[in-house]
Amino acid sequence: DIQMTQSPATLSASVGDRVTITCRASQSISxxxxxxxxxxxxxxxxxxxKASSLESGVPSxxxxxxxxxxxxxxxxxxxxxxxxxxxxxxxxxxPYTFGQGTKLEIK
Amino acid sequence: xxxLVESGGGLVKSGGSLRLSCAxxxxxxxxxxMNWVRQAPGKGLEWVSSITSSSYIYYADSVKGxxxxxxxxxxxxxxxxxxxxxxxxxxxxxxxxxxxxxDFLTGYPFPDYWGQGTLVxxxx
Numbered sequence: 001d002i003q004m005t006q007s008p009a010t011l012s013a014s015v016g017d018r019v020t021i022t023c024r025a026s027q028s029i030s031x032x033x034x035x036x037x038x039x040x041x042x043x044x045x046x047x048x049x050k051a052s053s054l055e056s057g058v059p060s061x062x063x064x065x066x067x068x069x070x071x072x073x074x075x076x077x078x079x080x081x082x083x084x085x086x087x088x089x090x091x092x093x094x095p096y097t098f099g100q101g102t103k104l105e106i107k
Numbered sequence: 108x109x110x111l112v113e114s115g116g117g118l119v120k121s122g123g124s125l126r127l128s129c130a131x132x133x134x135x136x137x138x139x140x141m142n143w144v145r146q147a148p149g150k151g152l153e154w155v156s157s158i159t160s161s162s163y164i165y166y167a168d169s170v171k172g173x174x175x176x177x178x179x180x181x182x183x184x185x186x187x188x189x190x191x192x193x194x195x196x197x198x199x200x201x202x203x204x205x206x207x208x209x210d211f212l213t214g215y216p217f218p219d220y221w222g223q224g225t226l227v228x229x230x231x
Binding site: 001032034036038042043044045046049050055087089091092094095096097098099100101 | 142144151152153154157165166167168201206208215216217218219220221222223224
């Protein structure tokens with residue numbers, strides 16, 4: 001199985017900050033990576049697919065990059081609504097696997 | 108508008124069975140792969156199972172042999188039959204549609220729309 005490792009586990013930041021979350025795959029997954037945002041008690045929401053493609057309706061301050069085994073999710077200017085938990089997920093092959101999540105907290 | 112509504116969750120004793128359902132609307136259900144993803148209380152997301160539009164089926168090792176995924180395209184519905192339930196199966200179970208991106212002839216489905224989830228609690 002492909003292991004996905006996210007870092008950091010927790011990130012404290014302020015409104016207006018630029019933040020980056022990293023996701024590493026245990027083997028190459030080309031660009032078959034998605035990023036999701038989840039708020040407490042809610043379903044995950046797709047942000048990015050194919051490593052860098054922005055889902056329709058997602059604000060442009062979100063961006064993704066990377067290929068192979070290393071990927072990043074960047075939020076260029078944090079808004080109050082962005083404080084949530086973020087997950088990466090590989091869909092290169094089954095079984096699909098998720099990173100353990102990064103909780104973005106208000107500093 | 109795409110909508111996915113799960114039902115069938117509840118409290119069950121260890122060793123028992125439960126059948127989850129997911130009703131899809133707002134899209135052509137038969138054309139999409141569908142997934143079940145779960146989340147144990149306070150934990151991260153765990154993929155459980157997928158069924159493609161051609162009914163190819165995949166399972167996580169943790170549920171293989173105990174869970175069965177199926178679909179009824181005439182009813183726009185996805186199902187998860189869960190047998191031999193264990194305490195570690197306690198989780199919110201999400202139904203998720205998968206959009207497929209094609210790279211030459213190979214499709215790569217990824218979850219795009221998710222339901223609100225249904226809670227399964229297995230008591231020991």
